[in-house]
Amino acid sequence: MNDGGIVDGNMSGNRNAGKINENSACGKVWLAGAGPGDAGLLTVKAAHLIEKADVIVYDALISAEVLSRISQNTETIYVGKHSGNHPVPQHEINQILVREAKKGKKVLRLKGGDPFVFGRGGEELETLISEQIPFEVVPGITSSVAVPAYAGIPVTHRDYTSSFHVITGHARKDGTLSIDFDSLVRLNGTLVFLMSVSSMEKILKGLTDAGMDPDMPAAVLERGTTARQRRVTATVGTLKAESDRAGIRTPAIIVVGKVCALADELHWAEDRQLGGRQFLLTRPRQNISALAGRLRNLGAQVIEMPAIHTEAVCPNEPLKSALERFRQHREGKWLVFTSPIGVNVFFDTLKEMKMDLRSVFGGNGKVRIGAIGSATADSLCEYGLIPDAVPGTYNAGELGKELAEMSEPGEYVLIARAEKGSPDLIPPLTDKGLLVDDIALYRTVYEINPLLKEEVIRMLQNGEIDAVTFTSASTVRGFVRAMGESGMDYHSVRAVCIGEQTARAAAEYGMQIEIADQASMDAMVEKITELFGKKQLK
Ligand code: SAH
Numbered sequence: 001m002n003d004g005g006i007v008d009g010n011m012s013g014n015r016n017a018g019k020i021n022e023n024s025a026c027g028k029v030w031l032a033g034a035g036p037g038d039a040g041l042l043t044v045k046a047a048h049l050i051e052k053a054d055v056i057v058y059d060a061l062i063s064a065e066v067l068s069r070i071s072q073n074t075e076t077i078y079v080g081k082h083s084g085n086h087p088v089p090q091h092e093i094n095q096i097l098v099r100e101a102k103k104g105k106k107v108l109r110l111k112g113g114d115p116f117v118f119g120r121g122g123e124e125l126e127t128l129i130s131e132q133i134p135f136e137v138v139p140g141i142t143s144s145v146a147v148p149a150y151a152g153i154p155v156t157h158r159d160y161t162s163s164f165h166v167i168t169g170h171a172r173k174d175g176t177l178s179i180d181f182d183s184l185v186r187l188n189g190t191l192v193f194l195m196s197v198s199s200m201e202k203i204l205k206g207l208t209d210a211g212m213d214p215d216m217p218a219a220v221l222e223r224g225t226t227a228r229q230r231r232v233t234a235t236v237g238t239l240k241a242e243s244d245r246a247g248i249r250t251p252a253i254i255v256v257g258k259v260c261a262l263a264d265e266l267h268w269a270e271d272r273q274l275g276g277r278q279f280l281l282t283r284p285r286q287n288i289s290a291l292a293g294r295l296r297n298l299g300a301q302v303i304e305m306p307a308i309h310t311e312a313v314c315p316n317e318p319l320k321s322a323l324e325r326f327r328q329h330r331e332g333k334w335l336v337f338t339s340p341i342g343v344n345v346f347f348d349t350l351k352e353m354k355m356d357l358r359s360v361f362g363g364n365g366k367v368r369i370g371a372i373g374s375a376t377a378d379s380l381c382e383y384g385l386i387p388d389a390v391p392g393t394y395n396a397g398e399l400g401k402e403l404a405e406m407s408e409p410g411e412y413v414l415i416a417r418a419e420k421g422s423p424d425l426i427p428p429l430t431d432k433g434l435l436v437d438d439i440a441l442y443r444t445v446y447e448i449n450p451l452l453k454e455e456v457i458r459m460l461q462n463g464e465i466d467a468v469t470f471t472s473a474s475t476v477r478g479f480v481r482a483m484g485e486s487g488m489d490y491h492s493v494r495a496v497c498i499g500e501q502t503a504r505a506a507a508e509y510g511m512q513i514e515i516a517d518q519a520s521m522d523a524m525v526e527k528i529t530e531l532f533g534k535k536q537l538k
Contacts, residue, residue, distance in 0.1 A: 033112070079093045
């Protein structure tokens with residue numbers, strides 16, 4: 001992928017490049033499609049731009065799952081609706097793009113689906129050209145094809161149709177449609193109507209008045225490609241009544257044609273193990289993706305809203321002194337870790353201090369390594385250290401007991417972990433007569449994502465989020481803090497927790513508790529699948 005443009009402002013490929021390069025202070029606009037909702041349908045290029053842009057100008061169709069990929073350090077401008085539900089006028093959006101680019105910024109204009117399919121992308125480019133602002137266009141996956149695909153409707157099929165047509169159902173101010181129904185019916189292709197829910201009756205009548213068989217299969221597809229997608233299949237004669245019965249609302253598309261009848265056989269999206277399910281993940285961003293990826297692979301939609309992040313203690317003089325004591329200690333000694341993040345931060349800090357592991361381990365006493373659980377042990381293995389002690393139960397008290405059992409009085413224990421780690425670890429060690437240094441490597445900082453907050457509150461209140469996952473008590477507290485003074489009632493929130501301690505924190509807010517059988521990501525996925533998965537795979 002040519003991603004040089006956004007990284008270094010290279011404007012090759014733009015027909016205005018020559019003129020505009022002279023004005024090096026000018027930024028650039030990427031007009032990109034975000035696809036129809038499922039974040040997996042972002043193009044590689046759009047996903048990259050979301051990470052690299054200085055400012056993202058987005059509208060109402062961008063799903064929460066896509067929004068959750070935007071870093072908090074990226075500025076965002078919402079142009080979906082003004083307060084009071086009025087759409088932001090197009091000329092105002094154009095001016096925002098011009099203004100931001102002229103500040104020298106990399107501007108990502110993110111639109112639902114494809115930017116040129118009823119997206120007014122052309123108009124935005126005309127403004128940019130008149131202001132001599134460089135741009136690129138990144139096509140997106142359009143709802144007109146992807147939404148039927150996720151409903152099991154191929155827009156073409158050799159046996160039924162050889163063309164498909166995408167039509168706007170948007171009515172003029174006087175309520176009439178500018179659609180040539182006679183021509184459409186004669187085409188004999190699949191007809192896809194966007195922006196068509198409120199004009200459904202007129203569209204269907206227009207088709208039958210122009211001679212279409214009222215028994216022609218038809219479908220209306222709501223919020224396609226998302227966890228909440230719904231499909232109503234009927235005929236041109238019955239679709240309106242069936243759609244009303246189901247309470248279909250915008251955004252939805254109407255599909256008319258014989259291919260609609262295939263949906264009953266070819267549907268698949270909601271049949272995936274976690275199809276139709278939506279989860280909110282609150283892990284720190286450093287390690288959110290493994291869990292998110294696995295849930296997505298099972299068909300779930302996943303909103304990532306990190307509730308905490310970690311910050312290394314830097315510089316870390318206490319660690320430096322403790323490592324010196326460790327080196328000089330002549331009896332046996334333990335180096336103990338209680339989280340994978342702790343392991344990573346430990347080695348980063350050593351690097352920062354330009355300290356070689358051989359000098360740390362090089363003294364006289366025998367060195368042993370302790371890890372609280374399998375994930376921490378795995379992280380240590382990545383650095384070439386295989387722990388000597390890993391308790392069967394993931395719990396600070398158990399780790400303390402096991403270390404004490406394996407040691408003789410007078411041995412030295414250096415615990416390298418988070419600030420305010422569980423106090424339960426220490427008493428078994430000191431009772432045994434071990435010398436203990438409990439060193440803070442990193443601290444937990446709560447994160448608030450204002451971009452997602454309101455949308456997440458709305459989704460939780462509407463029951464659109466099946467469960468929230470918590471992997472530590474601090475993620476619970478961070479999540480509640482992020483929800484702010486929203487007056488949220490947490491009783492309806494189903495909390496899938498990694499262990500007892502996390503569950504206790506969630507229970508304090510009255511959440512419905514589920515606890516993974518073990519403190520691991522595998523066990524979290526298993527628990528979620530057991531609770532929310534389809535009993536039988538298709
Ligand atoms: N540029 C967009 C379309 C913008 S017009 C694209 O290429 O998809 C907005 C209309 O798109 C909505 O009224 C609806 O008809 C349709 N639409 C967009 N996303 C949709 C979705 N996830 N499910 C159903 N319809 C959708």
